[in-house]
Every structure is written in C-alpha cells, then in structure tokens.
Amino acid sequence: MSGTALPRRGRLVLVPAPLDFGCEPQPPITEVLPAGTLAAAARITCWICENAKTARAVLKRVGQVTPLALPLQEQHIVELPREVHKKGDTGASFDARSLLQPALQGSDTGLLSEAGMPAVADPGASVVRAAHELGLEVLPLVGPSSLLLALAASGLNGQNFAFVGYVPQEPAQRLQRIRALEALAVQTGQTQLFIETPYRNQALLAALLQGLQPRTRLSVSSGLTLAQARTRSATVKRWREAPEADAPTGPAVFAIGP
Structure with missing residues (x-):
C-alpha cells in the first residue's frame, strides 16, 4: 500500500552578491559570479533581502546574462526588518520562519545581501537558522567573500x-x-x-x-x-x-x- 506523497519543499538558497555595491563603474557580473551561481539565481522567484531596490538591481544584472524565470516586477521580494539588518541578527530575538512560507510551499527561496555572502559579515543568520528549524535544505552558492x-x-x-x-x-x-x-x-x-x-x-x-x-x-x-x-x-x-x-x-x- 502506497502512502500519500509529501508535498515538495523548497530550499533556502544563499546567493552571493558582487562586492561592488555603491561603486562605479561596476565590472561585468560574470567576472565575480560563476555561471552556475547565475543560472541558479535566475531560476529563483522568491527572495529575502536587506533592500528590495538593491536586490532588483542585482537580479537585473543576473537577467542580462541568464533570463530570469519571472520578470523583475513579478518577483516576490521581502525585506528583513530594519532592526535586523541594521543591528544584526546573530541572536535568537528575531523569528524568521514566517519569511520562509514560499519554501514551505515548494518554492526555492533566495537569501541575498547587498554585497558578498549573506549571513557572513552580513545579515541573514536568523533566516538560515529558521530554515534549519523548519527542516529546509540550505544551499550556499559560490561567490565572493x-x-x-x-x-x-x-x-x-x-x-x-x-x-x-x-x-x-x-x-x-x-x-x-x-x-x-x-x-x-x-x-x-x-x-x-x-x-x-x-x-x-x-x-x-x-x-x-x-x-x-x-x-x-x-x-x-x-x-x-x-x-x-x-x-x-x-x-x-x-x-x-x-x-x-x-x-x-x-x-x-x-x-x-x-
């Protein structure tokens, strides 16, 4: 007798951003992010970030190399609360589980900071911790730190x-x-x-x-x-x-x- 298949869960994908935030000129994104990272980022349509405007700017650059799964205006982007990304989220005071509903419903969810690897010298640890508590797979992608x-x-x-x-x-x-x-x-x-x-x-x-x-x-x-x-x-x-x-x-x- 076969049981009922459990619904697929999405992953939390840690997507590195180029280190050129606020810099001009910006080098081609292909010089700092490998093709595999760009392809993986292009497939994601749900995002958690520090700043939605910055996230869209990074995704626009990704889309110039690899077509995005959804247009920018249709991407689901939520920001970490200001007190989290300004004061840090290394403690247990912020519960980020509510931000991971798309992943619980089957959609891979990207975590993106303004520069470098999220959750390393940058906000995001609370989201990673919440993903583990929810039993979600956490997948870090290759990029600059x-x-x-x-x-x-x-x-x-x-x-x-x-x-x-x-x-x-x-x-x-x-x-x-x-x-x-x-x-x-x-x-x-x-x-x-x-x-x-x-x-x-x-x-x-x-x-x-x-x-x-x-x-x-x-x-x-x-x-x-x-x-x-x-x-x-x-x-x-x-x-x-x-x-x-x-x-x-x-x-x-x-x-x-x-």
Whole structure:
C-alpha cells in the first residue's frame, strides 16, 4: 500500500552578491559570479533581502546574462526588518520562519545581501537558522567573500583566524579593544579580521598605528574584485614610516597578526 506523497519543499538558497555595491563603474557580473551561481539565481522567484531596490538591481544584472524565470516586477521580494539588518541578527530575538512560507510551499527561496555572502559579515543568520528549524535544505552558492579574499591577500595566518566585526567607536575603548586583539593574535597566532563603516576608516587606521606594536603586521584590503582593488600588508613600523598612510574611502577589511 502506497502512502500519500509529501508535498515538495523548497530550499533556502544563499546567493552571493558582487562586492561592488555603491561603486562605479561596476565590472561585468560574470567576472565575480560563476555561471552556475547565475543560472541558479535566475531560476529563483522568491527572495529575502536587506533592500528590495538593491536586490532588483542585482537580479537585473543576473537577467542580462541568464533570463530570469519571472520578470523583475513579478518577483516576490521581502525585506528583513530594519532592526535586523541594521543591528544584526546573530541572536535568537528575531523569528524568521514566517519569511520562509514560499519554501514551505515548494518554492526555492533566495537569501541575498547587498554585497558578498549573506549571513557572513552580513545579515541573514536568523533566516538560515529558521530554515534549519523548519527542516529546509540550505544551499550556499559560490561567490565572493571579502573576508576570505582579504585574508588570502594579507599574508597572515590563514589556518587560524577570527572575524570580530566592528571595534568600538569611542577612542579609549577602541584602543583597549585593539590592544586586546593584538595580544590574542600574538599569544595564539590567530589572525584578527575586522571592518569599519567607510567614513571611519581613517580614524581606525590612525588608532591602529597608534596602539599596535611596531612588529605587529597590519593588512588593509579594499575594492576587492574591482579594478581599484588594493591590499597593503606590512609591519606597523613600516606603515608608520610610509608617506602614504591614508585609509581607503570605501569598504575595507582590516587584519592584524604576528
């Protein structure tokens, strides 16, 4: 006797976005996302994102390479609540299960951030967690991650590393945190990666050059995957001696290690 077949469930698909959010000119999307990722994204018609306008812009670029399953205006796009993507969703305070109804009803649902891999240094962890709680398959697609690209380009320890998010804005607390991260890096050999809001990059770089020991290595990467991509990795002593110590004006990844 055969039982009743269970209805098909969709998957949560983590779709990386190019790292050129807010940048001009933007390189062809085919230079940073492989054909398989573009094809998979083109098949999805239900989306969870930070910003619907940004998501449509990415999907428009995808559609220029691979036809979308539905026109842009017919795509089902929902935004994460503002407090989630502005303050983070690493805790358990936000229940994202309601956003996954399309997947429960059989439609693959894409999770898209403004740049890079969703849920890595970006919002989306609550959605991934909810998908697991609902028994949905979670499928990450291949694409750029600024953290891994910066780590690879830094020359620092890529076998033991940690991403610590943002350091405090208040100068005394920031200096204390920088020195604590340096002590951890020296003690364990673990590379410490962190980011900052671009307009505070200069203040962060100044604090790093003030607070770190001369032998500590500091790496700063910016514009990754773009024509203006740049990574500078040197000891703090050499950073202090260099005439050009300006911080990047766009998104950047900072890393320190022995």
